[in-house]
Amino acid sequence: xxxxxxxxxxxxxxxxxxxxxxxxxxxxxxxxxxxxxxxxxxxxxxxxxxxxxxxxxxxxxxxxxxxxxxxxxxxxxxxxxxxxxxxxxxxxxxxxxxxxxxxxxxxxxxxxxxxxxxxxxxxxxxxxxxxxxxxxxxxxx
Amino acid sequence: xxxxxxxxxxxxxxxxxxxxxxxxxxxxxxxxxxxxxxxxxxxxxxxxxxxxxxxxxxxxxxxxxxxxxxxxxxxxxxxxxxxxxxxxxxxxxxxxxxxxxxxxxxxxxxxxxxxxxxxxxxxxxxxxxxxxxxxxxxxxxxxxxxxxxxxxxxxxxxxxxxxxxxxxxxxxxxxxxxxxxxxxxxxxxxxxxxxxxxxxxxxxxxxxxxxxxxxxxxxxxxxxxxxxxxxxxxxxxxxxxxxxxxxxxxxxxxxxxxxxxxxxxxxxxxxxxxxxxxxxxxxxxxxxxxxxxxxxxxxxxxxxxxxxxxxxxxxxxxxxxxxxxxxxxxxxxxx
Amino acid sequence: xxxxxxxxxxxxxxxxxxxxxxxxxxxxxxxxxxxxxxxxxxxxxxxxxxxxxxxxxxxxxxxxxxxxxxxxxxxxxxxxxxxxxxxxxxxxxxxxxxxxxxxxxxxxxxxxxxxxxxxxxxxxxxxxxxxxxxxxxxxxxxxxxxxxxxxxxxxxxxxxxxxxxxxxxxxxxxxxxxxxxxxxxxxxxxxxxxxxxxxxxxxxxxxxxxxxxxxxxxxxxxxxxxxxxxxxxxxxxxxxxxxxxxxxxxxxxxxxxxxxxxxxxxxxxxxxxxxxxxxxxxxxxxxxxxxxxxx
Numbered sequence: 012x013x014x015x016x017x018x019x020x021x022x023x024x025x026x027x028x029x030x031x032x033x034x035x036x037x038x039x040x041x042x043x044x045x046x047x048x049x050x051x052x053x054x055x056x057x058x059x060x061x062x063x064x065x066x067x068x069x070x071x072x073x074x075x076x077x078x079x080x081x082x083x084x085x086x087x088x089x090x091x092x093x094x095x096x097x098x099x100x101x102x103x104x105x106x107x108x109x110x111x112x113x114x115x116x117x118x119x120x121x122x123x124x125x126x127x128x129x130x131x132x133x134x135x136x137x138x139x140x141x142x143x144x145x146x147x148x149x150x151x152x
Numbered sequence: 153x154x155x156x157x158x159x160x161x162x163x164x165x166x167x168x169x170x171x172x173x174x175x176x177x178x179x180x181x182x183x184x185x186x187x188x189x190x191x192x193x194x195x196x197x198x199x200x201x202x203x204x205x206x207x208x209x210x211x212x213x214x215x216x217x218x219x220x221x222x223x224x225x226x227x228x229x230x231x232x233x234x235x236x237x238x239x240x241x242x243x244x245x246x247x248x249x250x251x252x253x254x255x256x257x258x259x260x261x262x263x264x265x266x267x268x269x270x271x272x273x274x275x276x277x278x279x280x281x282x283x284x285x286x287x288x289x290x291x292x293x294x295x296x297x298x299x300x301x302x303x304x305x306x307x308x309x310x311x312x313x314x315x316x317x318x319x320x321x322x323x324x325x326x327x328x329x330x331x332x333x334x335x336x337x338x339x340x341x342x343x344x345x346x347x348x349x350x351x352x353x354x355x356x357x358x359x360x361x362x363x364x365x366x367x368x369x370x371x372x373x374x375x376x377x378x379x380x381x382x383x384x385x386x387x388x389x390x391x392x393x394x395x396x397x398x399x400x401x402x403x404x405x406x407x408x409x410x411x412x413x414x415x416x417x418x419x420x421x422x423x424x425x426x427x428x429x430x431x432x433x434x435x436x437x438x439x440x441x442x443x444x445x446x447x448x449x450x451x452x453x454x455x456x457x458x459x460x461x462x463x464x465x466x467x468x469x470x471x472x473x474x475x476x477x478x479x480x481x482x483x484x485x486x487x
Numbered sequence: 488x489x490x491x492x493x494x495x496x497x498x499x500x501x502x503x504x505x506x507x508x509x510x511x512x513x514x515x516x517x518x519x520x521x522x523x524x525x526x527x528x529x530x531x532x533x534x535x536x537x538x539x540x541x542x543x544x545x546x547x548x549x550x551x552x553x554x555x556x557x558x559x560x561x562x563x564x565x566x567x568x569x570x571x572x573x574x575x576x577x578x579x580x581x582x583x584x585x586x587x588x589x590x591x592x593x594x595x596x597x598x599x600x601x602x603x604x605x606x607x608x609x610x611x612x613x614x615x616x617x618x619x620x621x622x623x624x625x626x627x628x629x630x631x632x633x634x635x636x637x638x639x640x641x642x643x644x645x646x647x648x649x650x651x652x653x654x655x656x657x658x659x660x661x662x663x664x665x666x667x668x669x670x671x672x673x674x675x676x677x678x679x680x681x682x683x684x685x686x687x688x689x690x691x692x693x694x695x696x697x698x699x700x701x702x703x704x705x706x707x708x709x710x711x712x713x714x715x716x717x718x719x720x721x722x723x724x725x726x727x728x729x730x731x732x733x734x735x736x737x738x739x740x741x742x743x744x745x746x747x748x749x750x751x752x753x754x755x756x757x758x759x760x761x762x763x764x765x766x767x768x769x770x771x772x773x774x775x776x777x778x779x780x781x782x
Contacts, residue, residue: 483544
């Protein structure tokens with residue numbers, strides 16, 4: 012079962028957080044294909060979030076093909092998210108690289124920045140918000 | 153867009169409209185008042201039965217002994233019995249006459265005023281009881297109980313008074329103010345008017361203590377007015393007597409004076425032509441006879457009925473006003 | 488088009504000869520929404536809710552609740568007043584039983600008991616012995632037990648500790664999710680409402696300053712930071728402040744913004760505060776509502 016934690020100060024929209032946390036749960040194997048997602052009522056009673064937000068998140072997940080809504084029964088997980096298993100060759104290569112980065116003196120933040128830059132190049136982020144010229148709220152200026 | 157993954161709320165048309173069950177909760181909410189009021193009525197009733205039974209017998213026997221004494225210098229009779237009868241009579245009569253004030257104060261304070269002041273009236277109105285129904289239930293049940301209680305006490309009072317009337321020398325006359333009212337149905341009408349006045353005061357003032365005071369004062373004013381108007385509520389009987397006799401006749405006094413030669417009426421300067429000074433004055437005025445307007449004993453019930461009728465009409469008006477105020481404040485839809 | 492849950496047209500209320508508590512208020516709230524009524528003390532929020540609940544009669548204008556006159560709609564509406572009136576001499580259990588008796592045929596005992604259960608309440612305790620938060624639970628239980636289509640709550644969370652607030656808010660949202668109940672609640676604390684409410688009604692000085700879906704309202708406003716002295720025309724200015732060499736303002740943009748300005752989406756709290764700080768700010772044209780009506 013998924014326990015949603017909404018962080019109101021994170022600057023990320025609530026429904027996006029629900030989508031992300033659901034995906035994380037699927038990725039981690041907490042939700043397997045065929046499992047029933049909590050009903051909107053259950054989520055809402057636990058998080059005190061507007062029901063429409065939950066429905067929006069579920070619709071987004073459905074749009075991405077991760078879940079499907081069966082009328083009268085609930086929303087069910089459709090497929091799993093490919094996570095590299097613990098002994099995949101990709102993981103071994105990454106372990107190797109991380110060891111080398113450490114040896115050459117890179118700090119944790121340097122590695123994270125490097126990884127994020129490479130990630131951005133190969134997996135560019137889709138525009139998650141509709142607003143065009145607006146940066147998300149919470150900009151410190 | 154509805155927010156439900158499950159089926160949405162049933163449409164309003166399918167909702168069954170049951171009648172709210174108020175009586176039980178009205179009794180529960182006013183339980184202390186019911187018990188207190190009931191105890192008061194029972195106590196007063198018991199006192200009246202005691203008065204009309206054993207106390208009357210004891211007092212009558214004492215009076216008999218007193219009268220049998222004549223001018224015997226040393227004669228014993230039970231004076232305490234006579235005094236006890238007198239005291240209890242006065243207290244109980246006061247109690248019977250106080251009931252309308254208590255009903256009015258309770259209606260203004262606990263029944264309506266407290267609910268409008270604390271907002272529990274609004275609670276009822278938003279919990280399935282329409283304002284009109286709410287007010288109606290709060291008037292009907294107390295009205296029935298008031299009529300029953302006040303009626304019982306008045307009937308017992310009349311019985312107690314009647315048993316002592318020929319046997320006790322100092323019985324109050326039927327037209328003595330307190331006895332007149334306590335023996336009849338005027339207290340019932342007054343209590344109902346007080347109930348309506350309390351409800352209206354509670355709705356208008358929305359403060360329990362203010363409504364309590366206003367209602368009690370209203371009862372006082374009503375009673376004063378009814379009592380002042382009492383002699384004129386029924387055509388009086390005129391008794392004409394000679395100048396020698398002076399004005400005569402016992403009953404509820406309406407007016408008295410002299411009849412003049414011209415057929416008119418004038419105030420009486422003095423009371424009997426047997427006194428020389430008086431005879432002259434009367435002769436100067438051209439007085440032909442004394443007259444006295446009064447109500448004999450046979451007029452008791454007509455007067456009571458008219459007075460009570462007026463009070464019931466006032467009660468009706470006040471009740472109507474209360475519903476009007478309620479409708480205007482809450483904007484209840486009509487037609 | 489479905490019947491709106493709440494609809495006001497030039498609604499006004501005046502008490503006696505004093506100033507108007509509400510004047511010329513018009514708005515429409517579609518069904519199934521969770522609406523926050525926000526505004527300073529004395530703005531008219533309580534009056535508005537009482538008018539919608541059929542407890543007051545309007546001095547001018549009309550208000551329609553679930554498509555009907557408020558008095559007619561009263562059985563379908565749940566209302567909790569700001570002072571949460573309850574009968575002090577009854578116990579908690581008796582109060583709920585009274586609710587069942589006063590609403591025969593449409594009383595949901597389960598929901599009512601669930602609202603009361605969370606507060607660790609002894610059902611045999613008298614109302615007068617309860618704390619403010621516990622009284623709120625009982626009052627909410629009565630309103631929820633009616634299974635209303637519209638819930639009107641006047642500052643329901645004011646007496647509650649954060650845990651109770653979260654729990655009861657969850658309960659309310661659960662009701663909205665399960666039955667499509669429209670929830671209208673007034674509050675001072677805007678930040679908390681941002682997550683649960685999807686509709687906003689901002690009342691200030693007896694007038695409706697803002698009304699609409701929160702997403703639409705936030706999308707229609709921009710918080711800008713510009714060099715001091717920048718000309719904000721032709722955009723509609725809600726509020727602007729100059730500190731030192733910087734001008735910050737909340738505007739309703741009508742056209743592209745200059746490149747040297749920084750633009751952000753305001754938070755709900757920022758939006759509300761900017762309107763409240765400038766009582767003379769013009770209200771937005773009610774275009775979105777009309778468009779919605781045409782759907």
